[in-house]
Amino acid sequence: xxxxxxxxxxxxxxxxxxxxxxxxxxxxxxxxxxxxxxxxxxxxxxxxxxxxxxxxxxxxxxxxxxxxxxxxxxxxxxxxxxxxxxxxxxxxxxxxxxxxxxxxxxxxxxxxxxxxxxxxxxxxxxxxxxxxxxxxxxxxxxxxxxxxxxxxxxxxxxxxxxxxxxxxxxxxxxxxxxxxxxxxxxxxxxxxxxxxxxxxxxxxxxxxxxxxxxxxxxxxxxxxxxxxxxxxxxxxxxxxxxxxxxxxxxxxxxxxxxxxxxxxxxxxxxxxxxxxxxxxxxxxxxxxxxxxxxxxxxxxx
Numbered sequence: 156x157x158x159x160x161x162x163x164x165x166x167x168x169x170x171x172x173x174x175x176x177x178x179x180x181x182x183x184x185x186x187x188x189x190x191x192x193x194x195x196x197x198x199x200x201x202x203x204x205x206x207x208x209x210x211x212x213x214x215x216x217x218x219x220x221x222x223x224x225x226x227x228x229x230x231x232x233x234x235x236x237x238x239x240x241x242x243x244x245x246x247x248x249x250x251x252x253x254x255x256x257x258x259x260x261x262x263x264x265x266x267x268x269x270x271x272x273x274x275x276x277x278x279x280x281x282x283x284x285x286x287x288x289x290x291x292x293x294x295x296x297x298x299x300x301x302x303x304x305x306x307x308x309x310x311x312x313x314x315x316x317x318x319x320x321x322x323x324x325x326x327x328x329x330x331x332x333x334x335x336x337x338x339x340x341x342x343x344x345x346x347x348x349x350x351x352x353x354x355x356x357x358x359x360x361x362x363x364x365x366x367x368x369x370x371x372x373x374x375x376x377x378x379x380x381x382x383x384x385x386x387x388x389x390x391x392x393x394x395x396x397x398x399x400x401x402x403x404x405x406x407x408x409x410x411x412x413x414x415x416x417x418x419x420x421x422x423x424x425x426x427x428x429x430x431x432x433x434x435x436x437x438x439x440x441x442x443x444x445x446x447x448x449x450x451x452x453x454x455x456x
Contacts, residue, residue: 184375188324191368192331213323220319224261224276224283227420231413233263233285244291244299248284251303255311255390260284270294270407273423274306275315282310293407294400301397302404305387305425312386314379318422321375328368332361376422377442384447385454394451401426401451405444 236244245262252259260276263285270289276282284306291299309315388394404426413428421429422440 184321184371184378188321188328188368188371188375191364191371192324192328217319217323220277220315223315224281227273227275227423228263228283228285230420231265231267231285233265233283236262236264236286241291243296244286247296247300247303248307251300251307251390255304255307257307257311258282260307260310264288264291265413267411267413268292269411269413269428270404271413271424271426271428272302272306273425274309275423276310277315278313279310284310287413289407289411290404293403295396297396298400298403300391301387301393301395302400302425304390305383305397308383308386308390309379312379312382314383317379318376321372325365325368325372329365332365373440376440380442381447381450384451388451388454389456392456394454394456398448398451401444401448 238245241262241264244264248262249259257279260274260279260282261284263283265271265285265287267287268289269287270293272284272286272290274282274284284303286299286302290302294302384394384397388397408426408428421427426444427439427441
């Protein structure tokens with residue numbers, strides 16, 4: 156578990172300029188995920204299985220962490236933004252990055268009429284911002300600047316690292332839950348006095364813990380969106396442009412969808428590209444739009 160402790164310290168050290176309310180919430184949620192992992196591991200009692208699950212999840216998720224920019228950009232067919240055709244986009248990204256005091260991210264355009272944008276990359280020195288053709292047609296210059304500030308905040312706050320840690324822990328929990336399921340199935344022939352309760356406990360572990368882990372992971376994603384809204388507005392000293400942009404984007408998402416992608420990448424976008432597919436806000440990658448707009452409009456500079 157030393158790996159997770161070191162990672163939490165790294166997250167704390169790189170987020171000193173962030174809103175402390177959201178920072179503390181993120182750390183608490185990560186702590187709950189870790190606590191759940193330790194509980195599951197202790198209930199199963201198999202240290203070897205725990206370390207196998209940990210190794211598998213770390214390799215898988217940190218592979219994604221290192222190559223996330225190339226994977227996601229290729230998935231959405233993003234192309235480098237032409238400096239002639241998209242001069243205004245380049246200028247906006249450059250201005251906001253300078254205000255945020257980070258290097259200018261690589262700038263991409265997604266060939267889609269859907270209005271959306273995302274940022275990715277493992278650090279401010281290895282980052283990319285991508286906007287759809289639709290979002291540049293829909294928004295005013297100030298609204299687009301608000302969106303870019305939100306995305307650059309994700310880069311500055313190193314949200315790819317935070318979400319990767321959350322995905323790693325949740326992945327280990329899911330793996331261990333599957334182990335519990337097999338243990339319940341293949342251990343069902345035992346006839347000791349506690350056999351029945353052990354089997355029921357393992358089944359409960361297999362069913363409940365992955366759901367709880369997913370809810371906590373999604374809560375972290377929503378917390379980071381609130382944080383990016385706030386810090387993005389702080390960069391440009393105005394929350395109104397982003398609030399206005401979010402209202403437009405939310406309505407546009409009902410009419411134009413990306414047509415590609417899945418839940419695994421939905422959290423990257425400024426508004427959920429799979430809008431309408433989630434059963435409840437509890438299982439959503441994004442906070443309620445009304446709450447985001449309300450908070451942005453209430454900000455004072």
